[in-house]
Amino acid sequence: MKIQNALLLSLAVLASSAAAQTTIKINGYGGTDPAVVGDLINKFVKPALAKDKITVVYEPLQGDYNKSLTTLLAAGNAGDVFYLPAETLSGFVATGKVLPLNGVVNTSPYIKSLNTAFTQNGRVYGIAKDFNTLTLVYNKDLFDEAKVAYPDNNDTWTDLQTKLTTLKKNLGNEYYGICLQPNFDRFGAFAYATGWNQFDSKGKTNLADPRFAEAFNFYTGLAKNKVGITPSEVSEGWTGGCLKTGKVAVAIEGGWVVNFLRDNAPNLKFGTALMPKNNKTAKRGNFLYTVGWAINSGTKNKSAATKVLNILTSPAVQQYVLEQGLAIPSRIALGENAYFKKTDAGAVNSRLVFQGASDGNVKAFNFGPQGPDWSKPINDALAAVLSGQKSSADALKKAQQDMNTFQNR
Numbered sequence: 001m002k003i004q005n006a007l008l009l010s011l012a013v014l015a016s017s018a019a020a021q022t023t024i025k026i027n028g029y030g031g032t033d034p035a036v037v038g039d040l041i042n043k044f045v046k047p048a049l050a051k052d053k054i055t056v057v058y059e060p061l062q063g064d065y066n067k068s069l070t071t072l073l074a075a076g077n078a079g080d081v082f083y084l085p086a087e088t089l090s091g092f093v094a095t096g097k098v099l100p101l102n103g104v105v106n107t108s109p110y111i112k113s114l115n116t117a118f119t120q121n122g123r124v125y126g127i128a129k130d131f132n133t134l135t136l137v138y139n140k141d142l143f144d145e146a147k148v149a150y151p152d153n154n155d156t157w158t159d160l161q162t163k164l165t166t167l168k169k170n171l172g173n174e175y176y177g178i179c180l181q182p183n184f185d186r187f188g189a190f191a192y193a194t195g196w197n198q199f200d201s202k203g204k205t206n207l208a209d210p211r212f213a214e215a216f217n218f219y220t221g222l223a224k225n226k227v228g229i230t231p232s233e234v235s236e237g238w239t240g241g242c243l244k245t246g247k248v249a250v251a252i253e254g255g256w257v258v259n260f261l262r263d264n265a266p267n268l269k270f271g272t273a274l275m276p277k278n279n280k281t282a283k284r285g286n287f288l289y290t291v292g293w294a295i296n297s298g299t300k301n302k303s304a305a306t307k308v309l310n311i312l313t314s315p316a317v318q319q320y321v322l323e324q325g326l327a328i329p330s331r332i333a334l335g336e337n338a339y340f341k342k343t344d345a346g347a348v349n350s351r352l353v354f355q356g357a358s359d360g361n362v363k364a365f366n367f368g369p370q371g372p373d374w375s376k377p378i379n380d381a382l383a384a385v386l387s388g389q390k391s392s393a394d395a396l397k398k399a400q401q402d403m404n405t406f407q408n409r
Contacts, residue, residue, distance in 0.1 A: 022304045023055045027069060027079035030062040043320070045311050054304045066091075073097040076298060080305040081312075084126040084294035086117045087366040092294075094369065098125045099295040104306055110313075110330045111357050117364030118292045126292025127313045130327030132254035133286045133356030134189050135349065136160075136276070137240075137261075140269040142249040146170040151250065151273035153352075157190075157218055160276040161227075167249055168227045176234075177227040178250040179242030180219065182382040184375040185287070185365065186239070186252045190215040192285030192361040193278035199368060204407055207378070207400040214280075217392050220385040230386050243268065254289060255328060255353045258346045272349040274356060284360035290330075328354050370407065377402035 028037055037058045045056050059079060061068040066088050072078035073095055084092060092098050100123040101107065107115045107124055111131075118126035136151045143150050146167040151160060164177030180186070188198075194211035206212070222228035229248070236242050239251035244265045251257065252275075261268055275284040293312055295305045311317065318329030322339055328350055334340075340351040356362070367374040380402070381395035390398070 021053050021055065022301050023057060024081060024301060024304050024308050025079040026056065026058045026308070027061055027072065027082035028058065029065055029083060030060040034058060034060045040312065040317055040320070044314070044317050045308060048311050049304075049307065052304070052307065054307065056308055070095070073296070078296050078298075080296050080299040080301055081308050082294055082296065083129075084118065084292045086126075086128075086288065086290045086292065086364040088371075089118060089120065089125065089364075089366060090369040091371065093120050093125055097297050099297040099299070099302070100125060101127065101295070104295070104302075105309060109332060111332055113288060113357050113362045113364075114290055114330050117288050117290055117366075118294075126294040127309065128290045128292050128330035129313060130318075130321060130329055131288055131290035131357060132256060132328060133288060133353050133362070134186065134252055134254055134275055135352050135356060136250055136273045137243060137253050137257055137349065138250045138271050138273065139243060139246065139248070140271050142171065142175060142246075143167060146249075150271055151276075153274045155273065155276045156279050156282075157193075157276050158279055161218075161222060164222065164227050164250065165225075168225070173226070174247060176229045176242075176248045178222055178229075178252075179234075179236075179239035179248045180222060180228045180230055180386060181239050181252070182230055182379060182386050184378045184382075187215070187219050187378070187382055188365075189252070189275055189285040189287055190219050190278075192287075192363055193275070193281060193283055194285070195281055195283075195361065198363070203368070205368075205374070205403050207381075207396055207403055213392075213396060215278075215285075216381070216385075216396060220382065220392055223386050228386075230383075243270065255349055258349050262346075270345055272345070272352050274352055274359065277360070281361075284356075286356045286360060286362045287365040288357060288362060289365050322350075328357075370409070373406060374403075377406065 041056050069078060069082060102123055105127060114128035114131055115124055118124055138151050148163050148167045168177045191212050194215050196209055196211040199205055231238055231242055234242055234245050234247060240253050240257040240260050242248040243251045261270055275286055277284045293309045295309060299305050318331050318334060321327055322329050335354060339347060377399040381399035384390035384395045385392050
C-alpha cells in the first residue's frame with residue numbers, strides 16, 4: 001500500500017509540474033526578425049521568466065504577414081503575442097481578436113504619438129516595439145560643390161525649394177535637387193504638415209481639400225525644371241537608390257537608409273535634417289512607420305503573455321535594440337540616451353528620426369479599413385503630374401473621382 005501511495009504521489013507531482021509549464025507562442029515577421037527576436041528571447045525573456053516556468057517560442061510567418069496572421073486568428077491558431085502593424089490595425093481590431101491593453105499594460109512610458117497609432121475608440125491595442133519617421137537625407141558633397149547651405153531643421157518649404165533650385169542651377173543638367181517618390185508614403189507627410197486629415201468623421205477622404213491641394217502642388221512643383229525627379233529617371237526603385245547614384249542631393253527617407261548607404265555608397269558623405277515646415281502652419285508633417293506588440297484576445301495565458309510583452313518592451317530590451325542599430329525604440333526616456341548625442345552621421349539620423357515622432361503633425365502610416373488600395377488614386381495622380389502627363393488640377397479631379405468610387409464599394 002505504501003509503495004502504491006508513493007507512486008501516486010510521484011505521478012501527482014509530475015502532473016503538477018507539467019501543468020505549471022506555460023508556453024507562449026509569438027508570431028512575427030520572417031526574414032531577419034527570427035534571429036533578432038530569438039536573440040532578445042535568449043538574452044532577456046528567458047532569464048526573466050525562468051522562475052515562472054514560462055517557455056517562449058517564436059514562430060515567424062513567412063510571406064504575406066497580414067494574410068497569414070488573419071488566417072491563424074480566424075482558425076484560433078495564432079500566437080499568444082504577435083506583431084501588430086499600425087497600417088493594418090483597423091482590420092485586425094475589427095476581428096475582435098486583439099486584446100485591448102487598457103488597464104493591462106502601462107502605456108505612459110511610451111511616446112504619445114506611438115500610443116495613438118495603436119489606439120482606436122479610446123482603446124490601445126499594441127505597444128510599439130520600435131518605429132521610424134521620415135527625414136531629409138542629403139549628399140553633403142553636392143551642397144558643398146554648389147555652395148548652397150545644407151538643409152536645416154528650421155527650413156520652411158520655401159527655404160528647401162530655394163536651396164534645391166539653386167543647387168540644380170549651380171551644378172547643371174547632370175545633377176538633381178531631390179528624389180520624389182510618386183507615392184503617398186512620402187508625399188503624405190507634406191499633406192499632414194498643412195493640417196489635412198486623411199479621413200473625416202464619416203471615414204471619407206477629401207482630396208479637394210485646399211490643404212491637400214497645397215501640399216500636392218508643392219510636392220509636384222519641386223519637379224519643375226527637373227529640380228526634382230522620380231527614382232525611375234535615374235534607373236532606381238526608391239529615393240535611397242537616388243542618393244546612391246551621387247547625382248541627387250536629397251532623399252526623403254527614414255533610418256533604414258543609413259545601413260543601405262554604408263553598404264552601397266560607402267564614400268558618400270551624408271547628413272540628415274528634419275522635414276521642412278509648412279509656410280502657413282509652421283509645422284512639419286510626418287509618418288510613423290511602426291509595428292507593435294499585441295496580445296491575442298483568445299489566449300488562455302493572458303497573464304504570461306502580458307509578462308512577455310512587458311519584457312519585450314522593457315528599458316533593457318529597448319536599450320539593446322538601440323545600441324545594435326536595429327531600430328529606434330519607443331520609450332520616451334531613451335530620448336536622453338547617450339547614443340543620440342554622438343555626432344556620426346548614423347547617430348544624428350537616429351536622433352532626428354526619434355525627434356520626428358513628437359514634432360509637428362505626426363500620424364501613423366495606414367490605409368484605413370479598406371486596405372492598401374486606398375492610396376492608389378493619390379499615387380496615380382502623383383505619377384501623372386510628376387511625369388508631365390496631367391496638370392495638377394486634372395489629376396486631383398480624377399483622383400477624387402477614383403477615391404469616391406473606391407470608398408463607396
